[in-house]
Amino acid sequence: MFFELQHTAQGGAARAGRFTTGHGVVETPVFMPVGTAATVKGILHRDLADDARAQIILANTYHLYLRPGVRVLEEAGGVHRFCGWERPMLTDSGGFQVFSLADCRKITEEGCRFASHIDGSRHLFTPENVVDTQRSIGADIMMAFDECPPGTADREYAAKSLELTHRWLARCWEQYERTEPKYGYRQSLFPIVQGVVYPDLRAESARFVQQFDADGYAIGGLAVGEPAPVMYEMIELTNGILPSDKPRYLMGVGTPVNILEAIERGVDMFDCVMPTRNGRNGMLFTAEGIINIRNLKWREDFSPIDPAGYCFADTAYSKAYLRHLTISGEMLAAQISSLHNVAFYCWLTAEARRRIINGTFTEWKREMVVKLANRL
Amino acid sequence: MFFELQHTAQGGAARAGRFTTGHGVVETPVFMPVGTAATVKGILHRDLADDARAQIILANTYHLYLRPGVRVLEEAGGVHRFCGWERPMLTDSGGFQVFSLADCRKITEEGCRFASHIDGSRHLFTPENVVDTQRSIGADIMMAFDECPPGTADREYAAKSLELTHRWLARCWEQYERTEPKYGYRQSLFPIVQGVVYPDLRAESARFVQQFDADGYAIGGLAVGEPAPVMYEMIELTNGILPSDKPRYLMGVGTPVNILEAIERGVDMFDCVMPTRNGRNGMLFTAEGIINIRNLKWREDFSPIDPAGYCFADTAYSKAYLRHLTISGEMLAAQISSLHNVAFYCWLTAEARRRIINGTFTEWKREMVVKLANRL
Numbered sequence: 001m002f003f004e005l006q007h008t009a010q011g012g013a014a015r016a017g018r019f020t021t022g023h024g025v026v027e028t029p030v031f032m033p034v035g036t037a038a039t040v041k042g043i044l045h046r047d048l049a050d051d052a053r054a055q056i057i058l059a060n061t062y063h064l065y066l067r068p069g070v071r072v073l074e075e076a077g078g079v080h081r082f083c084g085w086e087r088p089m090l091t092d093s094g095g096f097q098v099f100s101l102a103d104c105r106k107i108t109e110e111g112c113r114f115a116s117h118i119d120g121s122r123h124l125f126t127p128e129n130v131v132d133t134q135r136s137i138g139a140d141i142m143m144a145f146d147e148c149p150p151g152t153a154d155r156e157y158a159a160k161s162l163e164l165t166h167r168w169l170a171r172c173w174e175q176y177e178r179t180e181p182k183y184g185y186r187q188s189l190f191p192i193v194q195g196v197v198y199p200d201l202r203a204e205s206a207r208f209v210q211q212f213d214a215d216g217y218a219i220g221g222l223a224v225g226e227p228a229p230v231m232y233e234m235i236e237l238t239n240g241i242l243p244s245d246k247p248r249y250l251m252g253v254g255t256p257v258n259i260l261e262a263i264e265r266g267v268d269m270f271d272c273v274m275p276t277r278n279g280r281n282g283m284l285f286t287a288e289g290i291i292n293i294r295n296l297k298w299r300e301d302f303s304p305i306d307p308a309g310y311c312f313a314d315t316a317y318s319k320a321y322l323r324h325l326t327i328s329g330e331m332l333a334a335q336i337s338s339l340h341n342v343a344f345y346c347w348l349t350a351e352a353r354r355r356i357i358n359g360t361f362t363e364w365k366r367e368m369v370v371k372l373a374n375r376l
Numbered sequence: 377m378f379f380e381l382q383h384t385a386q387g388g389a390a391r392a393g394r395f396t397t398g399h400g401v402v403e404t405p406v407f408m409p410v411g412t413a414a415t416v417k418g419i420l421h422r423d424l425a426d427d428a429r430a431q432i433i434l435a436n437t438y439h440l441y442l443r444p445g446v447r448v449l450e451e452a453g454g455v456h457r458f459c460g461w462e463r464p465m466l467t468d469s470g471g472f473q474v475f476s477l478a479d480c481r482k483i484t485e486e487g488c489r490f491a492s493h494i495d496g497s498r499h500l501f502t503p504e505n506v507v508d509t510q511r512s513i514g515a516d517i518m519m520a521f522d523e524c525p526p527g528t529a530d531r532e533y534a535a536k537s538l539e540l541t542h543r544w545l546a547r548c549w550e551q552y553e554r555t556e557p558k559y560g561y562r563q564s565l566f567p568i569v570q571g572v573v574y575p576d577l578r579a580e581s582a583r584f585v586q587q588f589d590a591d592g593y594a595i596g597g598l599a600v601g602e603p604a605p606v607m608y609e610m611i612e613l614t615n616g617i618l619p620s621d622k623p624r625y626l627m628g629v630g631t632p633v634n635i636l637e638a639i640e641r642g643v644d645m646f647d648c649v650m651p652t653r654n655g656r657n658g659m660l661f662t663a664e665g666i667i668n669i670r671n672l673k674w675r676e677d678f679s680p681i682d683p684a685g686y687c688f689a690d691t692a693y694s695k696a697y698l699r700h701l702t703i704s705g706e707m708l709a710a711q712i713s714s715l716h717n718v719a720f721y722c723w724l725t726a727e728a729r730r731r732i733i734n735g736t737f738t739e740w741k742r743e744m745v746v747k748l749a750n751r752l
Contacts (some may be wrong), residue, residue: 039701039708046692068675072611075676076696082678084692100541300451302458316460319450324444325415331710332415369437 002188003247009361012047013239013266016356019247021140022185023080026055028247028268029352031259031345032090034276037062037067038083039138040337041276042331045085051311052343053350056088056140058271062097065123070136070156071232073215078138078183087171090271091139092193093130093172096148096220096252109164127171131179131189133249136182136300141181143251144172146192165194166208172309174351178265188215190249193238197226199254202234206227206241219267223253232261239266256348260365263352269348275341279332282326285344291319293313293337300324310344378564379623381438385737389642392732395623396448397464397516398561401432404545404623405728407635407721408466410652412436413443414459417652418707418714419678426734427687429726432464434647438473441499445489454514454559466647467515469548469568471504472524472596472628473664481642483523485540501688503547507555514559519594519627520548522568527601534572541570542584549588549692562708564591564743566625569614573602576609578723581619592623594641599629607638616644629749632661632724632748635739639728649716656710658702661720665750667695674699681712687719 007016009366022069033040033048040048048054059079070084076082079089095112098105102114111126127145134142146165149158165267169191170282176189195201209217220236222231235250242248249269250262259270275285284291286306291298299317305322306314307314313336383392393404408444411433412599416424424430435455444458453456455465474481478490487502487703497502503521510518522541525534545567552565566583571577585593591681595614598607610625618624625645626638660667662682667674671680674695681698682690689712731737 034466037704037706038697042711044689044692044708044711046688052383063704068696072676072696074701076678076694082694082700083697084694140525173385212594260509269467295662302446302452314422314424316420317459318452318460321414321459322446324413324448324458328413328443330413330422331707332416334707334710335418 003245005245006182007357009356010359012264012362014264014352014356014361015266015268016353017247020371021188023086027248027350027353027354029248029263030055030269030351031349032056032058032269032271033342033345034058034060034271034273035083035085037063038079040338040342041327042143042280042335043276043342045083046287047339048085048342051085052339053346054087054342055346056090057085058090058092059090059137059139060097061130061137062125064091064137065094065133066118070133073138073184074136077130079252080138088140088344090141091134091137091143092251093126093134093143093145095130095145099148099155107164109167114175120161127168129173131172131175135179135182135187138181139187140185141188141190141216142176142190144169144189146194146220148194148221148224149196151197151222153196155198155201155231158201162194162201162205165192169209169212175220190214190216190218192218193218193242193252194221195234196221196235197230197233197239202238203241206238208337210243214246215241216269218249218250220251222250223258228231228258232265235262256345257366257369259345260352260369260372263349264362264365266282272345275345276338278339281320282337284337285341285372287341287344287368288371289376293319293323295323305340305360306344310347311339313339314343366375378546379621381621383733385732386735388478388640388730388738389479389612390639390737391620391642392729393623393644396667397564399464399516400569402464403726403729405725405732406431406645407725408432408434408645408647408648409718409721410434410436410649411459411461413439414455414461416714416718418656418711419652419718421459423687423715424461424718425463427716429722430463430718431722433461434466434468435513435515436473437470437506437513438477440513441470441509442494443503446509449514450512450558450742456495456514464516466642467510467513467519468518468627469510469519469521470501471506471522474501475524483540485543487521503544504551507551508546509561511555511558515563516561517564517566517592518552518693520545520565520567522570522596523685524570524597524600525572529572531574531577534574534577538570538577542581545585545588551629557646563748566590566592566594568594568596568627569599570598571610573606573610575610575613578614579617582614586704590622592645593618594625594626594627596627598626598692599634604634604637607634608641611638611641611643631719633745635721635724636728636745636748639725640741648721651721652714655713655717658709658713659732660713660750661717662752663720663744664747665752667752669699669702671693682720683715686723687715690719691714
C-alpha cells in the first residue's frame with residue numbers, strides 16, 4: 001500500500017500518515033520545496049536534505065522538458081541521478097507553467113500549444129505526452145495534465161474547463177496504464193481536482209477523480225486569486241469527498257497560516273515557492289512572525305537570525321549581517337534566507353505532524369496562526 | 377614571532393612556513409579567498425572552512441567602510457563576529473578599490489577624495505584614517521594605503537607615485553604605532569612594495585619598506601596590465617631584497633599558473649577574485665586544465681565535476697548537471713563553481729607546500745604549469 005494513515009486529530013480532520021516510494025518514505029503532513037529546474041534555488045542538495053530536512057522535492061516538467069530536455073534526463077538515468085537528489089521527487093504536469101509562463105499558448109481538445117519562454121520555439125503538450133515526459137524525467141509522483149483557470153473565472157468557463165480537465169485526466173490515466181516506469185521504481189500518477197470556487201463543480205470533480213484508483217489525489221486551482229476563506233471552504237468540501245486512505249496534495253499553497261489551516265482540514269502534502277522566492281527578497285518566516293530583513297531596525301541587531309535554529313545558518317549568522325548582505329545584493333543573502341525559510345516550512349509541517357500524533361494540534365495551531373501573522 | 381620559515385625548496389626560492397594570528401595559525405604558501413563585503417560570494421562560511429579548507433580570507437576596506445559602515449562593525453565587535461568567520465582575516469587598505477571602483481577620485485598629498493559607487497556620497501581616505509578604519513574592522517592583517525598605478529605607467533609617473541606611496545606608508549606606520557587594537561588581538565600592518573615594472577624603482581621600494589619592522593610585506597601593482605614574464609621578473613627581484621624571515625604577499629594574483637610561478641620565486645600569500653568571479657561565469661579550474669562548463673561537449677557528460685574531489689560538490693554533481701544549471705542561469709551554478717574553484721585554489725597552495733617540504737616541488741610545478749593551461 002502506497003499510503004498509510006497513522007493518526008487523525010481528535011475532533012478534527014488533521015491527519016498524520018506516511019507514504020512509501022522507490023526513494024524512501026515520506027511522513028505527512030509534508031512540505032515539498034520547489035526545485036523548478038531540478039534545483040531548489042540557492043540550496044545545495046546536501047543542505048536541503050541534512051540541514052533543512054526536506055523529505056521530498058518538486059521539479060517542474062515544463063522547465064525540465066525545455067532544459068535540459070528529455071534526452072539528457074534519459075541518458076542520465078532519470079532526474080534523481082541527474083541532480084544528485086536521492087530522496088523522493090514529484091513533478092507537476094507542466095500545465096500550470098504553460099498557462100502562466102509560456103508565450104502564445106493555445107488550448108484545444110488535443111492539448112496545449114505554446115512557445116517556449118526561453119527561445120520562442122513551438123511545442124505541444126498533450127495529456128499523453130506529459131505522462132511520457134514525466135516517465136522520462138522519472139519522478140516518484142507524476143501529476144495529471146489539467147487546465148488551471150483563474151480564481152475569478154465565471155461559472156460557465158469553470159464548468160467547461162472542468163470537463164476538459166476530466167477528459168484530459170482520462171487520457172492521462174490511459175497513457176499511464178499503457179506505459180511502464182523507465183528506471184525500475186514505481187511512479188504514481190495523481191489526478192487533480194479542479195472547479196474554481198464553485199462548490200458543485202469541486203464536489204463533482206472530487207467524485208470524478210475517484211474512478212481512477214490513484215495512489216493520491218491533488219487539489220489544484222486554489223490560491224490563484226480567490227479570498228482565503230473561500231479557499232478553505234473548497235479544501236474542506238473536497239476533502240470531505242476524497243477517500244481518507246489516500247494522501248491529499250494541495251498544489252502551490254501557501255503561507256504558513258494557509259498550510260496550518262489546510263492541515264486542519266485534512267491536507268497531507270504541500271508545495272510553494274514562497275520560502276525561496278520571498279527569501280530572495282529578504283522576507284523571513286519564523287514561528288514568531290515575519291521578518292523583513294531590509295528594515296533599518298535590524299541594522300545593529302546582532303542576535304541570531306532565528307534563535308529557534310531550524311537550520312545551522314539561523315544561529316551561525318546574525319540579523320545585522322543578513323541585513324548587510326541583503327542590502328548589498330550579495331548572493332549569500334539569498335542562500336541564507338532560502339535555507340532558513342525552507343527549513344522553517346519543513347519544521348512547520350513536521351511539528352504539525354508531531355502535534356497531531358500527541359493530540360495537541362488544535363490548540364497549537366490556534367496559537368500559531370496568530371503568531372505567524374505578526375510583523376516583527 | 378609572527379612568521380616561522382619552515383622549509384626552503386632545494387635549488388630554488390619556494391618556501392613553506394607558517395604565521396600565527398589571534399585567530400589561529402596559517403600555513404604557507406596560502407591562498408586567501410576574497411570576501412569583498414565580508415562574504416566570499418556564493419559560499420557559506422561553514423563550507424569555506426570545512427569543505428574548501430580556506431585558512432584565511434580577505435575583506436575589502438572600501439566596501440565595508442561604505443556598507444555596513446564602521447559603526448556597525450564596531451558594535452558587532454569586529455568583522456569576525458559580524459560575519460561569523462572565526463579564522464584569520466586580512467583587509468586591504470581600500471586604495472586599489474578607490475582607484476578602480478569609486479567615481480570622481482582625486483589624489484592629493486593628503487590622500488584620496490572619492491564619490492561612493494553606491495550612492496555618490498563624498499569621502500576622503502588618508503593614510504591615517506584607513507589605518508583607523510582597519511582597526512575598527514578588526515582584521516588580523518591590515519594593509520598600508522598606497523597608490524597603484526597601471527602596469528603601463530611611464531617611468532616618470534611611476535617614480536612620482538612611488539614617492540607618494542612611500543610618504544603615505546610612513547604616515548600609515550605612524551598611525552599604526554599611535555593606535556591600539558580594538559578587540560584584544562594583535563593586528564599586523566603590511567607595507568606594500570610598488571614601482572610598476574621598473575627594476576630600480578621596485579628595488580628602491582623593497583629596500584624602503586624594510587625600515588618598518590613589519591610582520592610581513594606585500595608586493596602590489598602587479599597583474600595590472602604588464603606581461604606575465606615581466607611580472608615574474610619583478611617578483612624575483614623584489615623577493616631577492618625582502619627579508620627571508622617575513623611572509624611575502626603578492627596582491628591580487630592570479631591564475632593557477634601565476635601562483636605556482638610566484639611560489640617558485642618565494643611568494644607565501646595570495647589572493648584573487650578569479651576562483652569566484654570566473655566560477656560565476658562557468659569557468660572551472662582543475663589540475664588537468666580549464667573547463668568552460670557552458671560548452672556543448674559537457675551536455676551529456678555525467679562524470680563528476682572533478683573526480684579529484686577538492687570539495688564535496690565535485691563528486692556530488694556531474695558536469696552535465698552543472699552545465700544545465702549554468703545555461704539556465706540558476707544560482708546553484710555559481711555556488712557550486714565558486715566552491716569548487718576556491719577549494720581547488722586552496723588545494724593548489726596546500727599541495728605546493730607539501731611538495732616544498734618533501735622536496736618534489738620543482739618537478740611537480742614543471743608538470744603542473746603545462747596541465748593547468750590545458751583547455752578541457
